[in-house]
Amino acid sequence: MYLLEANNIHKSFGETHVLKGVDLVVEEGQVVSIIGPSGSGKSTLLRCMTQLETADSGSISICGRTMTEDRNGTAVYSDKNQLRQIMLDVGLVFQNFQLFPHWSVLRNLTDAQIRVLGRKKEEAEAVARELLSRMKLSEKESAYPCQLSGGQQQRVAIARALAMSPKILFFDEPTSALDPELIGEVLEIIRDLARQHMTMVIVTHEMTFAREISDKVMFLDHGSVLAFDTPEKIFAQEAHSRIQAFLSLLNKK
């Protein structure tokens, strides 16, 4: 039983065919990394999974709920209630955090719990404080996002997503907007989540990290899956020549 199952996803923006029949399956508790050159469709794939884009064709189901079904080459989306249910099972961490600047850290973590999930204020705050302590940010609960470093903001953003108790968490290049010295603290949090068997799909350019943390790695190139396998196989010497070329290009930097 897969927690996420996507088949034959196609997506075009005007004339540009961004996703050309992508399949992705994620089992419960798995960490899947999506790597590949820029413009390969990684973010678009993630945005289709999180309903920020609509796929042109293909089928997606998350936690046993059908988001979209393929009918004669057209993606047919489920009704509003079903899509909303799926949305609540899904968390997303953005590249540039997207915290709400007018709210304190605590309110960023509690507001959706209260307004969307209908939790009591005390309960929401308890959840938020527990997460902040896991993120080692307990002393920042009354700070505003603009007073935090990039690494701290991203950790708050991860906590905000976790506060909604998602069954699967997506990361869209979570460290790409960070100064090099701040990347480590965010990756450490994600490692920690992996140890607790949080199901995660991570678009990343951090190859060492992807290799170390992932159960499966997908290599996406020009909207097609070149390989979807264990990190050992993806990063092996005898891997696909296109993957080798990409990895050696990264190593040169």
Next chain:
Amino acid sequence: MDFFFDMIRMTPETFSNLMNQMIEGTWQALEIFLYTAVFSVPLGIVVAVLRESSLKPVAAVTRFYQLVMRGTPLMLQLMFVMYGPFYMFGIGMNRFFACILAFVINYAAYFGEIFRAGINSIPRGQYEAGQVLGYTRSQTFFHIVLPQVVKRVLPPIGSEFLVLVKDTALANVIAQPQLFDVAKKTSGSMVSVVPLVVAAVIYLVMSAIVEAGFHRAEQKLNYYS
């Protein structure tokens, strides 16, 4: 004190009588200002949202309304709202109501543009973050986007409010009594520049109060950037 009344060539009684009329006029100007402010700002948000509508005809009609409101004299609009219904359909308009109506639909057109700029300046990611957290579209707009918009539009809204303080004088064209009306009539009857100077000072004080209010509001919202 005697020196003062000699200088303005008025008896204390005439001066006190003038000041009473001026105060009355100030209240009437304030009324126009407040009613216009209270109704035109929310309407401006509606105008901004309609102008950004994905329904092309809605956006086009809104844009045309804004063009008419911003492209014709407010003085003429006041005349049209006050006397138009009577000339066309024989419907007499309440003077104060016509005055407020004309001001509100005129100012909402300008506020619409200010809010539109504010709304468009909020990154798309803020809407997306709201969406993936499960907020409805209206929750995202009212709780996440609009508060940030308010902070950004305070300076231009404040500027429009200063214009509005002085624009209340235009109500003169439909004989709606207010400060300018009093100043004009009394300066004529007294053959004196004093009422004009007093009115100028009162307009300036009202503007200064509005400006100070916006300055404070900006400082209050300075806790985040």
